[in-house]
Amino acid sequence: MTALGVAAAVNAGERTARSVAEDYLDRISKGDGEIGAFNLVLAEEALADADRIDAAVGRGEPVGPLAGVPVALKDNLCTRGIPTTCSSRMLEGWRPPYSATVVQRLRAAGAVIVGKTNLDEFAMGSSTENSAFGPTRNPHDTSRVPGGSSGGSAAAVAAGFAALALGSDTGGSIRQPAALCGVVGMKPTYGRVSRYGLVALASSLDQIGPFGTNVADAAACYEAIAGHDPLDSTSIDQPVEPVGKALTDGVEGLRVGVVAELCGGRPQEAHLAGTDGSAASGVEGVAGDVLSRVQDAAEALEQAGAEVRTVSVPSAVLGLSAYYLIAPAEASSNLARYDGVRYGLRVDAANAAEMNVNTRTAGFGAEVKRRIMLGTYALSAGYYDAFYGKALRARTLMLQEFATVYEDVDVLLCPTAPTTAFELGAKTADPLLMYLNDVCTIPSNLTGHPAISVPFGRGDDGLPVGVQVMGPALSERLIFRVAAALERTAPGDGSTP
Amino acid sequence: MSGTPEREGTLADGWELVVGLEVHVELSTATKLFCGCANRFGDEPNTNVCPVCLGLPGSLPVVNAAAVDFAMRLGRALGCEVRPAVFARKNYFYPDMPKDYQISQYDQPTNTDGCLELPDGDVVGIERAHIEEDTGKTTHVGGGGRIHDADHALVDYNRAGVPLVEIVSRPDIRGAEQARTYVRELRAILLAIGVSDARMEEGSMRVDANVSVRPVGSNELRTRCEIKNLSSLRSLGRAIAFEAHRHVDLWSGGERPRQETRHWDEAGGRTTPGRSKEDAEDYRYFQDPDLVPLAPSADQVAAIDAALPVLPAARRAALLAAGAGAVSASDAALLVERDQDALVRTAVAMGADPGLTATRVSNDLAVDDWSRVTPDGLAALIGLEASGQITATQAKQVLAEMVEAGDDPASIAERRGFQAMAGDDLAATVDRVIAGNPDEWQRFCSGDDTDRKKLSGFFIGQVMRSTRGRADGAAVNRLLQEKAGG
Numbered sequence: 001m002t003a004l005g006v007a008a009a010v011n012a013g014e015r016t017a018r019s020v021a022e023d024y025l026d027r028i029s030k031g032d033g034e035i036g037a038f039n040l041v042l043a044e045e046a047l048a049d050a051d052r053i054d055a056a057v058g059r060g061e062p063v064g065p066l067a068g069v070p071v072a073l074k075d076n077l078c079t080r081g082i083p084t085t086c087s088s089r090m091l092e093g094w095r096p097p098y099s100a101t102v103v104q105r106l107r108a109a110g111a112v113i114v115g116k117t118n119l120d121e122f123a124m125g126s127s128t129e130n131s132a133f134g135p136t137r138n139p140h141d142t143s144r145v146p147g148g149s150s151g152g153s154a155a156a157v158a159a160g161f162a163a164l165a166l167g168s169d170t171g172g173s174i175r176q177p178a179a180l181c182g183v184v185g186m187k188p189t190y191g192r193v194s195r196y197g198l199v200a201l202a203s204s205l206d207q208i209g210p211f212g213t214n215v216a217d218a219a220a221c222y223e224a225i226a227g228h229d230p231l232d233s234t235s236i237d238q239p240v241e242p243v244g245k246a247l248t249d250g251v252e253g254l255r256v257g258v259v260a261e262l263c264g265g266r267p268q269e270a271h272l273a274g275t276d277g278s279a280a281s282g283v284e285g286v287a288g289d290v291l292s293r294v295q296d297a298a299e300a301l302e303q304a305g306a307e308v309r310t311v312s313v314p315s316a317v318l319g320l321s322a323y324y325l326i327a328p329a330e331a332s333s334n335l336a337r338y339d340g341v342r343y344g345l346r347v348d349a350a351n352a353a354e355m356n357v358n359t360r361t362a363g364f365g366a367e368v369k370r371r372i373m374l375g376t377y378a379l380s381a382g383y384y385d386a387f388y389g390k391a392l393r394a395r396t397l398m399l400q401e402f403a404t405v406y407e408d409v410d411v412l413l414c415p416t417a418p419t420t421a422f423e424l425g426a427k428t429a430d431p432l433l434m435y436l437n438d439v440c441t442i443p444s445n446l447t448g449h450p451a452i453s454v455p456f457g458r459g460d461d462g463l464p465v466g467v468q469v470m471g472p473a474l475s476e477r478l479i480f481r482v483a484a485a486l487e488r489t490a491p492g493d494g495s496t497p
Numbered sequence: 498m499s500g501t502p503e504r505e506g507t508l509a510d511g512w513e514l515v516v517g518l519e520v521h522v523e524l525s526t527a528t529k530l531f532c533g534c535a536n537r538f539g540d541e542p543n544t545n546v547c548p549v550c551l552g553l554p555g556s557l558p559v560v561n562a563a564a565v566d567f568a569m570r571l572g573r574a575l576g577c578e579v580r581p582a583v584f585a586r587k588n589y590f591y592p593d594m595p596k597d598y599q600i601s602q603y604d605q606p607t608n609t610d611g612c613l614e615l616p617d618g619d620v621v622g623i624e625r626a627h628i629e630e631d632t633g634k635t636t637h638v639g640g641g642g643r644i645h646d647a648d649h650a651l652v653d654y655n656r657a658g659v660p661l662v663e664i665v666s667r668p669d670i671r672g673a674e675q676a677r678t679y680v681r682e683l684r685a686i687l688l689a690i691g692v693s694d695a696r697m698e699e700g701s702m703r704v705d706a707n708v709s710v711r712p713v714g715s716n717e718l719r720t721r722c723e724i725k726n727l728s729s730l731r732s733l734g735r736a737i738a739f740e741a742h743r744h745v746d747l748w749s750g751g752e753r754p755r756q757e758t759r760h761w762d763e764a765g766g767r768t769t770p771g772r773s774k775e776d777a778e779d780y781r782y783f784q785d786p787d788l789v790p791l792a793p794s795a796d797q798v799a800a801i802d803a804a805l806p807v808l809p810a811a812r813r814a815a816l817l818a819a820g821a822g823a824v825s826a827s828d829a830a831l832l833v834e835r836d837q838d839a840l841v842r843t844a845v846a847m848g849a850d851p852g853l854t855a856t857r858v859s860n861d862l863a864v865d866d867w868s869r870v871t872p873d874g875l876a877a878l879i880g881l882e883a884s885g886q887i888t889a890t891q892a893k894q895v896l897a898e899m900v901e902a903g904d905d906p907a908s909i910a911e912r913r914g915f916q917a918m919a920g921d922d923l924a925a926t927v928d929r930v931i932a933g934n935p936d937e938w939q940r941f942c943s944g945d946d947t948d949r950k951k952l953s954g955f956f957i958g959q960v961m962r963s964t965r966g967r968a969d970g971a972a973v974n975r976l977l978q979e980k981a982g983g
Binding site: 077096097098100196197198200202204231232233234329333339341342343352353379380381384 | 548551552553554555556557558559560586588590592595596597598650652779781782783785786787788789
């Protein structure tokens, strides 16, 4: 049953929220031992919430558009009184005294929170292998990773442990795992969803977004969490356009650009077929089967009445380098507060400075330390201009080029991830290889634009492939609409494993 | 000579002192800079805290518009240009800093390029006045109780996130006393515009001094030392004087000071070395991505300008102008500081003698509550004294009674039987005193100016004693000079 189906049934009194919660909790208890999607299952809380909703339904009170819908939260979203770990030893035992704005909004919409999901430590990674609590496995093939860093949320939705989930996306951390797990994942425009209560990785890039088994569910979840929040200064103070009703509008007359540089091809090449993936002007390493699905998707949109062309955004290839300076720089500052003084882990020593060093040495994993060092270096006196400053200029250039492209097309199309889900351990020895997972998703974070990954067929290995639809700022309604059109024409047997 | 504890006084010949001050001022907004917690001194530790000012994971800052308004008000009062500004993070680890970075302003501060005019007319340039958040407060307890030998430290985060403005002067200050005057003047402005209570002893105003010396006539800026931990005006003056002499001694001995932070040791009367430039922290400033740039509109700045009260410098100038040369600069400064300038100006406008009015009020109205003294009462009092109807001593007593009871001076003088001894009575009394002190009179008549000045004081005192204060000192002096043939 879809999330919207659950909500409709609960609202109509056809199903109790309790019975829905029990179904999902039952699937979790039977299946999550193998998958490892959850850091914490909130069975008691979920049943209590479900009972409250049922009681409200019984009294004839409005219970919200997501009434009784089981939702999983990435474990970097603060939940009042409930451990929030970021899958790090550093936050062991910490219970936030407040809930994130998105959590409050989901509850207000009637959602039932079933648990906190695993992630790469502090959202740094693309496979959910960098978790202090062990990896999450891909429900489609448990020898494979679910992607990351929101791998737990993606896997939870793919495995039917939750009807919806929230993730956070700093460089692709919602869309890439959505693609690898065969679900829908969406990153809203920067500022469209409040970051208040999201434990920060890179503040200028972080954005919370939904996972769903289908586009309509993800859209409903997005509508529930989006909107201005006075607690987040970067929150956009504009009304949220409802997206649900636009989903069936189709793509007739829409102009769709296929980004050559993100499809491993040269910009001057008219079509995707025949690109070898090694062209110097495009990103490397996008697999042939993934490119084929993107081409299928482009053709499907064309058949549905869209006008499809290949477009060029030369600076898109700078994204990865710029990202790996900006994101670690901000992270090095954001993660400074884990010093052992006020909360979480403390490893004692003779004085505060040594305690600080001991705590951070013990509390952070290797990838977190690597990025803190990278970021500290990038911001250092004498290096700022060459690294952080240059990355900011690349970001500005990218914004200008995307703005130019959006004068000619309405949305852009490209792969979400370069490959289907890979084996656990396949890329852990080579950080750069791991970073390449985000090459197609990073540009939207740097520009702040919205983007969505929607399942579209399978790769040669039979695993799901996601295609990405990107749009200009605040074009959520448009990209959901295109994603819905793709979903209607997607080949194969749907998304569930 | 280096290492000698405290030494006051002027610099050795040929050396000039160069001082720039960095003054941190806590703004007296109701709430903190980035959250809604109360901004209040003296509460139970860690009671005015929330996720934001504790820097809890996931919390975000939202700027307090009132704090920005206060900061801009201060900027305009200092003649600064108010500019679009961005907040930056200053990164360093310290336990009393919740996020281990301080939100401040770096290359784009709110206020730049102002100046502060001192009462003597000297002008000190203001480089910038930027907004930042305060840190928590650490108390070291147990063991020896000092940082290096304490058992543990307690941190109070009530102060964390309190809005500060850091006012950075240009190195235009040329003396320890001038530095003190600068701080006093800045404090007067802060109080006048109502943005801070500016109490050094409570830490709501904190001063660091950058000190260097150079040969007189040179324009160079030599190696400076930054002195911290200056908790009073007295410490500020002593520390600058000490540090200046230390630098002169070093340069004169063929050495050079190290660029470093130094701490003022109040008990020892000396500065002690802290962090040097070589091991100074790299703060890795970058724009805070959690906050949006501040973009004050021209209308906003115009509204601030329109609401600014008349500032101390303008008030002093107005008073001096009203005094037409008869009011001294130091009286004017004092009267403005005590908020008595309007009283004096109004009395003068009513015809009171300006010099006498300023002197009487500055010397004899140093009380907290002088609300019963009205300008016309004051003008009447000065009229009685100036016309010789009552003596200076009597005028002081009448003024004291006006403070208490608020009556008009004529009835007070009448009730007390005050009236100046005049004419023949006074001359006879003076003759009697001269006769009783022949040696002193001899010396008065034959001595030089200094002797004469000293002895006229003696004779006036004697006359006052024998008339129980009813004589007018100036009149006595006139008689003495006449009789001595001078």
